[in-house]
Amino acid sequence: MVAKASTHAAQTVLADPRWQMIVNRDASGDTLFVYGVKTTGIYCRPSSCTRLPKPENVVFFDSPEAAEAAGFRPSLRNARDKSEILRQHVQLAEAACRTIEQSESCPTLNTLAAQAGLSPYHFQRVFKSVVGLSPKAYDTAWRARTIRTQLHGQQSITETIYSAGLSSSSRFYEKSQQMLGMRPKDYKAGGNNTDIHFAVGECSLGSILVAQSRKGVCAILLGDDPDQLARDLQDMMPKANLIGGDSEFEQVIARVVGLIETPTKAFDLPLDIRGTAFQERVWQALRNIPPGTTVTYTEIAEQIGQPSAVRAVANACGKNCLAVAIPCHRVIRSDGSLSGYRWGVERKQQLLHRESHP
Secondary structure, three states: OOHHHHHHHHHHHHHHHHHHHHHHOOOHHHHOEEEEEOOOOOOOOOOOOOOOOHHHHHHEEEEHHHHOOOEEEEEEHHHHHHHHHHHHHHHHHHHHHHHHHHHHHOHHHHHHHHHHHOOHHHHHHHHHHOOOHHHHHHHHHHHHHHHHHHHHHOOOOOHHHHHOOOOHHHHHHHHHHHHHOOOOHHHEEEEEEOOEEEEEEEOEEEEEEEEOOOOOOOOOEEEEEEEHHHHHHHHOOOOOOOOOOOOHHHHHHHHHHHHOOOOOOOOOOOOOOOOOOOHHHHHHHHHHOOOOOEEEEHHHHHHHOOOHHHHHHHHHHHHHOEEOOHHHHHHEOOOOOOOOOOOOOHHHHHHHHHOOOO
């Protein structure tokens, strides 16, 4: 009976096309699956040069996580192969990004997955692990960056429509209002005629300024001098119509101050995030860091699939103008030191202490 079961298991594996990829050490399968070996309790990728196991001892898994959940551990060679797998993932994600950028509208997940030769579920995971955003979110960020860049330059709004890959003016105005929080012509004029409500208050970390566009909170600034914070906002939005002293807006700043005082709470106000595609990838990675947890700049660079971009990640953290809502205070140096913080290392230390001692 045992022999029959073993023979059946072997036949099942031999009939599976993934087995041939193992036999051929086919690296194209490395992004598709891993296989576990029952007799050793380890799992490998198809291209691994380990000794070929008996088919009846092989079990397939869609991902390393699934193999580990079933009790298998990675082979030593598998650990050495991780950099190669990351390289392959980055190539797939970059190709998908180019497809998105060259398309009139965001391609469907099925289309992008088919191009990459992956299932939609697996492709979504691979893309997000590299880029830090879903394909749809990347499409929105890229078109927003294109619109902002072109409107800041010499191109007309009509020329910007085609630069952003949008086929009609109605689609452009629909998208641009959502992305910019204002009319395109007002954005091109430096925010002219755009209402930005703001208020300055005090919290345990000193002075705080909160500003909000039609789209959401666009600035949370900390400092020692409230007048300087107001001047900083003016420098950020030189032609906007800054509106202060709004009694209704005082409720918004009260909620933000509550977040400062209890940073373990979730930030539930809509945000108007304005940055390059790279910056928004970094900022999204920051928003995924749980309260009370710290990561290094190197780890963030690896999470977004650009391990050599540590300095660029640090610069993106320094450009963040939404204190606490985008928690760049949770990023530290590899040696454990707190390093720089736009609003002062002492404030960074206080925020981390509050999160670890709620």
